[in-house]
Amino acid sequence: MRLVQPSDTVFEQALYASSRADLQALGLPAPLLQTLLAQQQQAQAHGMALHYPQAQRWVIEEKADNDACPLGRVVLCELAEPQPHLRILDLAVLPGAQRQGIAMGVLRAVQASAQAANLALRLAVAHSNLGAQALYRKAGFLPDLPNSPDSAAATPSTPAPAPDALLLQMHWKPVVTLEAHRAKH
Numbered sequence: 569m570r571l572v573q574p575s576d577t578v579f580e581q582a583l584y585a586s587s588r589a590d591l592q593a594l595g596l597p598a599p600l601l602q603t604l605l606a607q608q609q610q611a612q613a614h615g616m617a618l619h620y621p622q623a624q625r626w627v628i629e630e631k632a633d634n635d636a637c638p639l640g641r642v643v644l645c646e647l648a649e650p651q652p653h654l655r656i657l658d659l660a661v662l663p664g665a666q667r668q669g670i671a672m673g674v675l676r677a678v679q680a681s682a683q684a685a686n687l688a689l690r691l692a693v694a695h696s697n698l699g700a701q702a703l704y705r706k707a708g709f710l711p712d713l714p715n716s717p718d719s720a721a722a723t724p725s726t727p728a729p730a731p732d733a734l735l736l737q738m739h740w741k742p743v744v745t746l747e748a749h750r751a752k753h
Contacts, residue, residue: 569674572625572641579627579638584609587660616657620645623657628674630665639665642674646687653739654682656691659700675707683742692735704738712737 572580585592585605596604616623620643628640640661646654656678661670682689691709693700 569626569628569642569677570636572627576627576638580641581606581609583638583641583660583662584612586663612658616643620647620655620657622646628661628670630670639670640674642678644678651688653688653690654678654685656689659691671703672707675703679707679740679742682740686742686744688742689740690737691739692737694734695736701736701738707740709738709740712739 623645626642627638629636630639643658
């Protein structure tokens, strides 16, 4: 993986378009569809920049010989609230590279980084995206339960809100090793 460069714009546009089968299924004329996809991608980028200005965008690459082929992207952000954690804001892989273990490999690498920093991981996934939910569950993520201390919005003084109608919040916690426990206490 490497950080996104300005030269990755065309790749990011193609990746975003490939992830929006819902918009492509509308049957819009090609010029209108391209405009809609561009507007939606800009809205996503603006929202991430506004709410997560410190987020890092990474290109997932496959290296062969001296060449690298971009296959996907992951966007990560370390946050302090409600408790310190690393948030996966976006994980997308090109359709032709899906179901080959690429996303799982990225998740395992992110989990290893989070484990080393003793940070939990959090993410949100569409209720309708059953494939991604299965992937996250296989990687050890659990859905947040309302009023649970693991919930994204729960703090000691305020319970978590009701479940979101569109997004399922999920979390993963690092394994607490004896060394990490001793270092904390």
